[in-house]
Amino acid sequence: MPDIALAVLAISVLIVLVALLQPLATRLSLPHSVLIAALGIAIGSIGSVTGAIGGGGPLSEFAHAVTGGEIRSEAILHIFLPILLFEAGLHMDVRRMMDDGATILTLAVVAVLVCSLVVGIALWGTSSHSLVLCLLLGAIVATTDPAAVIGIFRDAGAPRRLTILVEGESLLNDAAAITLYIVLVGLLTAGAGHAEGDAAGAPLLFLRFFIGGGLFGFIAGRLAFMVMRPLNRYPVAEVAFTLALPYIAYVVAERYLHVSGVVAVVTVALVVGSTGRVRISAEGWEGLEKVWALLGFCASTLIFIFAAMLVPEFLRDATVEDGVLLLVLVSAAFIARAIVLWGLLPLLTWLKVAQPVSTPYRLVILWGGLRGAVTLALALAVSENPLLGTEATHFVVVLATGFVLWTLLINATTLRMVMRSLGLNALSATELALRDRALHQAREGIAERIEEIGAEQHLSPEVAKEAAEAYRSRLSGLASRPFMLDPKERERMGLMALANRERDLVVEHFDQKLMSRRTTADLLAQVGRLHDAAMTGGRAGYLAAASRNIDFGPGFRLAILLQRSTGWEGPLSSRIADRLEMLKVARMMIEMLKRHAEAEMRRLLGAEVWQSLDAVLTTRLDAIIAAIEALRLQYPDYERRMSERFLRWAALRLESAEYDELRNQQFISGEIYEDLQRDVGRLYETLQRRPQLDLGLGTAELVRRLPFFQGLSEERIEQICKLLKPIFAVPGETIVQAGDRGDTMYFISSGAVEIGRGGRKFRLGRGDFFGEMALLISGRRTATVTAIAFCKLLALTARDLSVLASAHPDLRRTIAEIARARSAETERTISALGEEEAV
Numbered sequence: 001m002p003d004i005a006l007a008v009l010a011i012s013v014l015i016v017l018v019a020l021l022q023p024l025a026t027r028l029s030l031p032h033s034v035l036i037a038a039l040g041i042a043i044g045s046i047g048s049v050t051g052a053i054g055g056g057g058p059l060s061e062f063a064h065a066v067t068g069g070e071i072r073s074e075a076i077l078h079i080f081l082p083i084l085l086f087e088a089g090l091h092m093d094v095r096r097m098m099d100d101g102a103t104i105l106t107l108a109v110v111a112v113l114v115c116s117l118v119v120g121i122a123l124w125g126t127s128s129h130s131l132v133l134c135l136l137l138g139a140i141v142a143t144t145d146p147a148a149v150i151g152i153f154r155d156a157g158a159p160r161r162l163t164i165l166v167e168g169e170s171l172l173n174d175a176a177a178i179t180l181y182i183v184l185v186g187l188l189t190a191g192a193g194h195a196e197g198d199a200a201g202a203p204l205l206f207l208r209f210f211i212g213g214g215l216f217g218f219i220a221g222r223l224a225f226m227v228m229r230p231l232n233r234y235p236v237a238e239v240a241f242t243l244a245l246p247y248i249a250y251v252v253a254e255r256y257l258h259v260s261g262v263v264a265v266v267t268v269a270l271v272v273g274s275t276g277r278v279r280i281s282a283e284g285w286e287g288l289e290k291v292w293a294l295l296g297f298c299a300s301t302l303i304f305i306f307a308a309m310l311v312p313e314f315l316r317d318a319t320v321e322d323g324v325l326l327l328v329l330v331s332a333a334f335i336a337r338a339i340v341l342w343g344l345l346p347l348l349t350w351l352k353v354a355q356p357v358s359t360p361y362r363l364v365i366l367w368g369g370l371r372g373a374v375t376l377a378l379a380l381a382v383s384e385n386p387l388l389g390t391e392a393t394h395f396v397v398v399l400a401t402g403f404v405l406w407t408l409l410i411n412a413t414t415l416r417m418v419m420r421s422l423g424l425n426a427l428s429a430t431e432l433a434l435r436d437r438a439l440h441q442a443r444e445g446i447a448e449r450i451e452e453i454g455a456e457q458h459l460s461p462e463v464a465k466e467a468a469e470a471y472r473s474r475l476s477g478l479a480s481r482p483f484m485l486d487p488k489e490r491e492r493m494g495l496m497a498l499a500n501r502e503r504d505l506v507v508e509h510f511d512q513k514l515m516s517r518r519t520t521a522d523l524l525a526q527v528g529r530l531h532d533a534a535m536t537g538g539r540a541g542y543l544a545a546a547s548r549n550i551d552f553g554p555g556f557r558l559a560i561l562l563q564r565s566t567g568w569e570g571p572l573s574s575r576i577a578d579r580l581e582m583l584k585v586a587r588m589m590i591e592m593l594k595r596h597a598e599a600e601m602r603r604l605l606g607a608e609v610w611q612s613l614d615a616v617l618t619t620r621l622d623a624i625i626a627a628i629e630a631l632r633l634q635y636p637d638y639e640r641r642m643s644e645r646f647l648r649w650a651a652l653r654l655e656s657a658e659y660d661e662l663r664n665q666q667f668i669s670g671e672i673y674e675d676l677q678r679d680v681g682r683l684y685e686t687l688q689r690r691p692q693l694d695l696g697l698g699t700a701e702l703v704r705r706l707p708f709f710q711g712l713s714e715e716r717i718e719q720i721c722k723l724l725k726p727i728f729a730v731p732g733e734t735i736v737q738a739g740d741r742g743d744t745m746y747f748i749s750s751g752a753v754e755i756g757r758g759g760r761k762f763r764l765g766r767g768d769f770f771g772e773m774a775l776l777i778s779g780r781r782t783a784t785v786t787a788i789a790f791c792k793l794l795a796l797t798a799r800d801l802s803v804l805a806s807a808h809p810d811l812r813r814t815i816a817e818i819a820r821a822r823s824a825e826t827e828r829t830i831s832a833l834g835e836e837e838a839v
Contacts, residue, residue, distance in 0.1 A: 018036060044313065076303055080306075081303070081377070086292070092269075104168035106345060109210075114336045115142040118138070122332035133395065136181065137329070141371060179262065185382075209259050218271060221270075224245055232280070235286075249261065278510060303373040310379075323402075360422040367418050375403070376401065382396045450464060491539055498601070499534060513684060514649055514653060515581070543619060549586075550623055550624060556579070559575045560730065563728055576693055579631070601613055659677060697728060703794065724747070724796055726749075729791040729793060730791075731790065738781050749766065749794055751765070751766070751793075755783050756786070
């Protein structure tokens with residue numbers, strides 16, 4: 001065992017060296033990962049040389065202290081890999097990943113299988129090793145390095161979509177490759193003569209590992225938020241909880257569930273990253289981002305250094321034959337990647353399950369498949385496995401190490417140049433134009449401010465004017481370039497900017513505790529859809545997405561189905577309350593956006609584009625106001641209570657801000673400040689409980705509202721209530737479809753519907769009924785009935801109508817008379833319309 005103090009010192013020195021390498025990498029225009037690998041190889045070489053000659057001294061002592069005399073693959077994989085994967089997944093934009101989900105899964109999962117297969121067959125045909133061993137090497141070299149790839153793409157200013165594609169691939173790629181690695185190692189070590197028999201179950205084993213790890217990771221992520229709920233007021237505890245989460249997911253998945261721990265950690269990270277912003281306190285999320293950024297940096301650099309230290313030992317016994325096989329490996333790996341990029345991705349695009357990927361993007365993805373610490377760690381694991389044999393171990397270790405060096409020394413050092421030659425790190429004409437316009441506006445304002453500062457500081461007016469004019473001279477040519485763009489392109493840019501601004505407003509209001517978590521999550525998802533729709537479809541796409549945002553989604557439809565089929569009102573009540581809260585907050589956001597558009601977009605994009613943007617926002621606002629009014633008409637008391645709740649929420653936020661200001665100005669002590677904020681916190685907790693919404697679907701109450709049943713005794717009303725079933729309908733919902741076979745009629749207790757028949761439309765309201773003809777004559781529906789407001793209806797089936805008619809024959813006669821009169825009136829109207837058309 002090494003000296004613990006010396007080991008701590010050595011690791012601390014490593015972290016210092018890694019930090020110092022960052023500015024050096026910038027100065028040399030080299031990827032940071034290349035210098036880290038060089039540092040690790042240098043330390044490994046020093047340790048190897050001094051150990052061979054029996055030397056000592058500080059350098060030998062340092063190298064030995066860092067390695068502890070021995071580097072184990074389990075230490076690398078169990079200590080560093082969960083941190084590395086969790087940090088990378090935490091900052092992934094899951095919504096943007098989903099837009100390219102098919103492409104990313106193809107690059108990450110299918111590409112791993114293709115790489116393993118192509119590399120395995122190529123090496124199997126050029127070496128004396130078994131196919132399974134060659135496939136194993138293919139799986140090992142299929143692991144792209146997330147830290148190296150993401151770091152280079154971000155530093156080089158790659159386009160956002162290209163960065164997301166490569167980030168998603170690098171993250172999920174490791175999960176798929178390590179899962180395949182475990183399966184293949186199991187085949188090789190299953191016992192002599194049994195590998196071929198076990199190979200038949202390998203695909204199912206791979207799927208069990210991969211899918212099982214994903215399911216467990218998703219469940220673990222959701223359960224984590226449930227457990228963390230009491231920690232919402234303790235940001236440090238929230239961050240501490242997330243530190244343990246990836247290790248728990250990794251070990252439980254691997255050791256107890258026998259599924260992929262890597263996939264589990266990646267999935268947990270994606271769950272936390274996608275929903276944690278609205279489930280963790282603002283202070284906790286800010287701390288979480290900072291802590292995990294530091295942990296990710298330390299883990300990625302240390303794992304790379306420790307893995308790179310093994311390179312001298314791995315390559316010590318390399319031969320010329322190994323060099324030839326390395327060239328075969330490199331060629332096969334690039335061919336496999338090209339097959340996916342130019343074969344499978346265009347097929348997915350043709351099938352319309354993936355967005356097209358341009359040729360420059362594909363070239364960069366082909367060249368940017370860097371390998372690093374994970375590949376070396378898996379090679380180390382092979383070297384530690386006594387069941388594989390010396391010859392097999394040498395084959396895997398030498399070729400995997402050589403391939404890592406190839407991608408770091410050749411691909412990584414030239415990747416920026418490749419992106420530059422393809423023009424992928426340059427701003428587009430649209431982005432450049434907007435940039436120049438923003439520079440013009442900013443510098444013009446600064447020039448004016450220079451003259452004001454000169455006057456305030458009593459400087460010579462001539463000096464101040466000269467300084468301002470010198471600053472203005474930098475503006476030549478900048479002002480007009482954005483207006484060379486097509487107005488529709490400027491409008492599209494403005495809509496995307498508004499969506500980004502709306503997202504910031506949502507986050508700000510959530511951080512200020514002015515809206516609930518669920519509303520925040522819904523609004524963030526809506527803003528994401530608006531941004532993507534504006535990017536791909538401009539004004540029409542933005543408005544279409546805005547319309548979908550206020551439609552009744554699948555969750556709402558499911559809640560209605562539950563109410564109708566089981567009578568359970570809870571989910572529907574909750575959805576209506578959510579909708580009202582979301583609409584009221586969205587209205588406030590759009591009104592703020594309109595002011596922002598007038599103040600900023602008019603100046604940057606011109607009056608014509610600003611007016612267009614303002615019209616788009618007005619259209620959104622009108623639709624939201626109409627939706628709010630529909631709910632207010634149905635539930636006026638609840639809408640009033642929700643408004644009062646919001647105002648009380650805002651008052652508490654203002655009160656808390658006032659205490660902050662008093663504390664900053666030292667008017668109150670820390671003890672008084674904490675006591676006041678505790679009171680505010682307790683009041684916040686009471687406001688978290690939203691008022692309960694009563695849907696008002698009590699059958700007796702609805703029956704009493706209907707003029708049709710007025711005048712009946714309480715006993716008769718009670719009998720009728722047992723036959724009628726209350727249901728709820730939302731605006732735009734089709735209640736009855738013409739041509740369908742009907743067995744139910746409906747009484748309108750509140751709301752309104754529109755009846756369409758024979759090209760004519762008319763409306764029914766409270767007290768009316770519809771759908772009776774199909775019951776009376778046992779036929780198909782003759783009209784389509786659509787709700788045009790929130791409706792509370794009472795449904796009566798054919799069987800129950802017979803029961804009702806036997807007990808109350810007068811009611812059946814009345815229904816039949818009204819139905820005949822209504823039918824005759826409809827026929828006369830249709831006939832009259834036909835005569836008008838003939839004339």
